[in-house]
Amino acid sequence: MRGFIIKEFYHIFRDVRSMLILFGMPVVQVLIFGFAISTEIRNAPVAILDHSNDYVTQQITNKLLSSGFFVRGDQIENENQIQQIFRKGKVKEIIVFEKDFAKNLENEKEAHVQLIADASDPNVANLIVNYTNAIIQSYQQEYFKGMALPVEIVTESQMLYNPGLKSVFMFIPGIITILLMLISAMMTSISIAREKEMGTMEILLVSPLNPIQIVAGKVIPYVLISFINALTILLMSFFIFKMPLEGNMVLLLLESILFIIMALSLGIFISTVSNSQQMAMMLSMFALMLPTILLSGFIFPIENMPYLLQLLSNIMPPRWFIIIIKSIMLKGLGIQYVWKETLIIAGMAVFFIALSIRKFKIRLE
Amino acid sequence: MRTIYYILQKEFRQIFRNKTMLPVIFAIPIVQLLILAYAVTFEIRNINLVVFDQDNTPQSRALISKFQAPAFYTLKGYVQSYDEALENLRKGACHQVLVIPNGFEKEIAKEARTSVKIITNAIDGSAAAIMNGYGNGIVMDFNQNLVVEMMGGIDFKQPIKVDYTFWFNPELNYTTYMVPGILVLLVTIIGMFLSSMNVVREKEIGTIEQINVSPIRKYQFVVGKLLPFWFIAMFELAFGLTVAKIIFDIPILGNIGLIFGVASVYLLVVLGIGLFISTLTDTQQQAMFLAWFFAVVFIMMSGLFTPVESMPSWAQQLNLINPIAYFIKVMRMIMLKGSEFKDIAGDFFSLLGYAVISLFLAIWRYKKVS
Numbered sequence: 001m002r003g004f005i006i007k008e009f010y011h012i013f014r015d016v017r018s019m020l021i022l023f024g025m026p027v028v029q030v031l032i033f034g035f036a037i038s039t040e041i042r043n044a045p046v047a048i049l050d051h052s053n054d055y056v057t058q059q060i061t062n063k064l065l066s067s068g069f070f071v072r073g074d075q076i077e078n079e080n081q082i083q084q085i086f087r088k089g090k091v092k093e094i095i096v097f098e099k100d101f102a103k104n105l106e107n108e109k110e111a112h113v114q115l116i117a118d119a120s121d122p123n124v125a126n127l128i129v130n131y132t133n134a135i136i137q138s139y140q141q142e143y144f145k146g147m148a149l150p151v152e153i154v155t156e157s158q159m160l161y162n163p164g165l166k167s168v169f170m171f172i173p174g175i176i177t178i179l180l181m182l183i184s185a186m187m188t189s190i191s192i193a194r195e196k197e198m199g200t201m202e203i204l205l206v207s208p209l210n211p212i213q214i215v216a217g218k219v220i221p222y223v224l225i226s227f228i229n230a231l232t233i234l235l236m237s238f239f240i241f242k243m244p245l246e247g248n249m250v251l252l253l254l255e256s257i258l259f260i261i262m263a264l265s266l267g268i269f270i271s272t273v274s275n276s277q278q279m280a281m282m283l284s285m286f287a288l289m290l291p292t293i294l295l296s297g298f299i300f301p302i303e304n305m306p307y308l309l310q311l312l313s314n315i316m317p318p319r320w321f322i323i324i325i326k327s328i329m330l331k332g333l334g335i336q337y338v339w340k341e342t343l344i345i346a347g348m349a350v351f352f353i354a355l356s357i358r359k360f361k362i363r364l365e
Numbered sequence: 366m367r368t369i370y371y372i373l374q375k376e377f378r379q380i381f382r383n384k385t386m387l388p389v390i391f392a393i394p395i396v397q398l399l400i401l402a403y404a405v406t407f408e409i410r411n412i413n414l415v416v417f418d419q420d421n422t423p424q425s426r427a428l429i430s431k432f433q434a435p436a437f438y439t440l441k442g443y444v445q446s447y448d449e450a451l452e453n454l455r456k457g458a459c460h461q462v463l464v465i466p467n468g469f470e471k472e473i474a475k476e477a478r479t480s481v482k483i484i485t486n487a488i489d490g491s492a493a494a495i496m497n498g499y500g501n502g503i504v505m506d507f508n509q510n511l512v513v514e515m516m517g518g519i520d521f522k523q524p525i526k527v528d529y530t531f532w533f534n535p536e537l538n539y540t541t542y543m544v545p546g547i548l549v550l551l552v553t554i555i556g557m558f559l560s561s562m563n564v565v566r567e568k569e570i571g572t573i574e575q576i577n578v579s580p581i582r583k584y585q586f587v588v589g590k591l592l593p594f595w596f597i598a599m600f601e602l603a604f605g606l607t608v609a610k611i612i613f614d615i616p617i618l619g620n621i622g623l624i625f626g627v628a629s630v631y632l633l634v635v636l637g638i639g640l641f642i643s644t645l646t647d648t649q650q651q652a653m654f655l656a657w658f659f660a661v662v663f664i665m666m667s668g669l670f671t672p673v674e675s676m677p678s679w680a681q682q683l684n685l686i687n688p689i690a691y692f693i694k695v696m697r698m699i700m701l702k703g704s705e706f707k708d709i710a711g712d713f714f715s716l717l718g719y720a721v722i723s724l725f726l727a728i729w730r731y732k733k734v735s
Contacts, residue, residue, distance in 0.1 A: 017647070021654045032662055036680035037671050039407070039491045044674050086532060087704040089694065092674070109524045119531035120701040122542055123407040124672050129529050130498075140525045150516060151473060153508045154480040155501045160454055165490035186657065190650050197570070275385065277649040278562050282389045285657055286554055290397050290547075294404040299670050301492055304410045306403050323457070330488055331455055 004209060004217040012221050022187070026179045026229050027236065033175050034241045038167045039299075041127045045073030046093045047085060052101035060113075060139050064095070069131045086118045093117045093128045105143070161330045172237045173325040174298030177318045179233060180256070181263045181292055184226045186284045188267030191218055193280035211360035215353065219264045226260040246332025255328070255342065259321045262345050265352035266317070272359035292318050320344050368581055372589025380593060390559070390597065391604075394551035398544070398605055402613060405543040405670075409495050413441045413459040417450045424470035428481070431507050432463065435499070454486050461485050461496055473511070533701050544615050545696040546669045548605045552628070553635050553689055554660060556598040560639030561656040562649050563590055564731070569648055587728050591636045598632050599625070618703030627695050627709070630716050634688045637723030644730035663689040691716050 013019060046064070050057050064070050073091040076082070085091050096114040098104070105111040115132055119125035162169045195201040204214055234252070237243040245252070267284060274280040294300060295309065296318035302310055313319050320341040327333040335342070381387065414432055418425050432438050441459050444450045450462040464482040472479035483500040487493035534541050567573040576586065602625070609615040617624075639656060646652040666680060667673075667689040673681060684690040691712045698704035706713070 015648070018651050018654070021651060021658070025654060025658045029658070029661060032680070033665055036666060036676045038675050039671050040675050041672065042675040087698065087702050087708045089698050089702075089704070089708070105524060110526060111524065112526045112528065114528045114530065116530045116532060118702075119534040119537055120542060120697055121672065122534055122537035122539055125531055125534075126537060133527050136525055136527055137523070140523065144524065151477045151508065151512050153473070153504055153511075154478070155504045156480055156482045157497050157501065158482060158484045159487035159493055159497070160484055162487040162490055162493070165487055165494055167490045170489045182657070186653065190653065194650070276383075277653075278559075278566065279385055279389065281558065281562060281649070281653045282386070282393075285558065285653065286389070287393055289554070289661075290401055290550065294401050300405055300407065301489060304406050304408055309400070309404050312400070326488055333455060337456065
C-alpha cells in the first residue's frame with residue numbers, strides 16, 4: 001500500500017510540465033478573475049443627443065460624464081441614427097434632451113429627457129438607466145434647493161459584512177471553489193481512465209491491492225497537490241485582494257480539505273464510469289464546468305432562479321462550499337453555523353467513494 | 366485530395382465508432398442549454414425581510430405593510446432584539462432587517478422628522494445596492510403619502526421627466542440575452558477540447574508513429590484532424606439555434622447565413638488553438654488542463670456573464686486575443702439587433718486573421734518526427 005502511494009507520487013511529480021500547469025494555472029486564473037470580473041458598471045459608452053444645448057443640459061451632461069459610470073461614445077446627430085449606432089454596438093445608451101430644456105424647466109417646471117438603452121444586455125441596460133436617472137434626480141434636487149418635504153423620514157442604510165460593496169468579496173469565494181472543484185475532479189477523473197486506456201489497469205487489478213487501497217492510492221497524492229493549490233489561492237485572496245478572514249483559519253483549512261476530498265472522489269467516480277481519458281475529460285469538464293459556474297451561486301444568486309433550478313442547485317457541491325467560505329471569511333462564523341453544509345459535503349464524499357469502490361468490484365468479477 | 370479524404374474517413378469512423386462519446390458530444394450541450402439558460406438572472410425576485418419594530422404603533426405597522434405590498438418582499442417575521450436580528454442575517458435566514466425605533470410615530474407627529482434603519486447583507490455588493498434601493502424607495506414612498514395625508518393635496522411630481530425606452534429586448538428578458546452566449550460556449554468547448562486531446566492521444570497510445578511514417582503531408586494531416594470537429598461543431602450550432610428558436614423563442618433578426626459565415630471562421634480559430642495545444646503537450650492530461658485554462662479564462666473575460674466595459678483596460682486589451690469575446694458579441698449583435706456584415710466587419714476580419722495565425726501555428730508545431 002505504501003509502495004503504491006509512493007509510486008503514484010513519483011508518477012505525478014516526475015512530470016514537471018504537468019506540475020507547472022497544475023500549480024501555475026490557478027495562480028494566473030485567480031489574478032485575472034479577481035481583478036477583471038465585476039458586475040459594477042464603469043465607463044459605459046453613451047451618446048448624448050442634445051436638442052437644447054443650454055447650460056442645464058450641459059451641466060447634466062458634465063455630471064453624468066464625471067460620475068465614472070459613463071464615457072462619451074460615438075456622436076449622434078439625429079434620431080434616425082439610433083438604430084444604426086446600436087447595431088454597431090458602440091454605445092449602450094442614448095440620452096435625448098428635448099428642445100428648450102432649461103427654459104421649460106424654469107418656466108413650466110416640467111422638462112423632458114428620454115433615455116434609450118440597448119437592452120440586448122438587460123442587466124447593463126437596467127443598471128445604466130437607473131444610474132442615469134439617479135444622477136438626473138440629484139441634479140434636480142440641487143437645482144430646486146429648499147424643496148425639502150415638510151415631514152421627513154430619514155433612512156439609515158447599513159451594509160453588513162461588505163460595507164464598501166466590493167464585488168470582489170462576492171467573487172473570490174466563488175473562484176476558490178470553482179478552481180478547487182474542477183481541478184481536483186479533473187485530476188483524478190483522468191488518472192484511472194488513463195490506466196484503462198494504456199492497458200496498465202489490468203496489472204493493478206491483478207495486484208494484491210484491494211479496490212479501497214487502489215482508490216486511496218490514487219487520491220492521496222492529489223489531496224496534497226490540491227491542498228497546496230488551496231493554500232496558494234487563499235494566501236492570494238488575503239494578500240492581493242484583501243479579503244478579510246474574520247473566522248477561524250484552521251476551520252477554513254479543514255473545510256477546504258474536506259471539499260477537496262469530495263471533489264477528488266467525484267473525479268474517481270467519473271473515472272470508473274468512463275473508458276477513455278477523452279470521455280473522462282468530457283464528463284468532468286464539460287458536464288461539471290457550466291453547472292458549477294452557473295448553479296452554485298458564484299455569480300448569479302440562487303434565490304432568484306426558477307424553483308426547479310433552485311432544487312437542482314442543491315446537488316451542486318460548490319453551492320455548499322461557497323456558503324461555508326463566505327460564512328467563515330466574511331461573517332466570521334464558527335462550525336455551529338456551517339455544520340449542515342459540512343455534513344452535506346462529507347455525505348457527498350462518502351457517496352462518491354462508495355460508488356467508485358462498488359464499480360471497481362464489478363470489474364473484478 | 367484523396368489523402369485528405371482517407372484521413373477524414375478514418376477520423377469520422379473513429380468518432381462514430383465510440384458509442385459512449387456520441388451522447389456526451391450531442392446530448393450534454395443541448396441539455397445544458399435547456400437548463401442553464403434559465404439560471405442566469407440578475408433580477409432580484411425574492412428579498413427575505415425581518416422586522417425589529419420597537420415602536421409598535423399604527424404608524425409603524427403601516428410602514429411594515431408597505432414592505433409587504435411588493436411581490437419581491439417576503440416578511441419572514443418579527444424579532445425582539447437587535448442581536449436576534451443580526452443572528453438572522455448571520456444564519457442567512459434573511460437578506461434585510463428593518464429597524465423601526467421606539468417613538469417613531471411620536472417623532473413624526475411632534476418633530477416632523479424621524480429615522481428608520483435598514484440593514485442589508487452586502488456580501489453580494491451589487492444585489493445589496495439594489496435591495497437597499499428598494500428599501501429606501503418604499504420608505505420614501507411612505508413618507509410622501511404621509512405628507513399628502515397630513516398636508517393634503519400637495520403635488521409631488523418631479524420637474525424633470527425621465528422616460529425610458531428599452532430597445533431590442535423591451536421586456537428585459539435574460540434568456541434572450543444568455544442563450545446566444547451559452548450556445549457559443551457549448552460549441553467552443555466541444556471544438557476546443559475534442560481537438561486539443563486528439564493528436565496528443567495518438568502520441569500517448571503510439572499510433573502517431575504510423576501516421577508519421579505514412580506519406581501524409583503536414584497540412585493534410587491537420588486538415589484531416591480539423592474538419593470532422595468543424596462539422597460536428599457546426600451541426601451543434603445549427604441544432605442549438607433550432608432549439609433556441611423553438612423553445613426559447615429567441616429572435617434571430619439578422620441574417621442566419623451571416624451567423625454561420627462567422628461561425629465557420631470562428632471554429633477554425635478554436636480548432637486551431639486546440640490542435641496547437643495538442644502539439645505542445647505530451648499527455649492528454651496536460652492537453653486537457655491547458656485547454657481548460659484557456660477556455661475558462663476566455664469565458665470569464667468574454668463578457669458572457671459580466672460586462673466588458675466594467676473591466677480594467679488591460680483586461681479589455683486581453684480580449685483582443687479572446688476569440689470567444691468576438692463571437693459572443695457578434696452572435697448577440699446579429700441575433701438580437703439584426704446587425705449586418707458592415708457592422709461586424711471589423712470583428713470578422715480579426716477572427717479571420719486569428720484563424721490564419723492559429724492554423725499556421727498548429728501546422729508549424731506538428732512535427733513528423735517524435
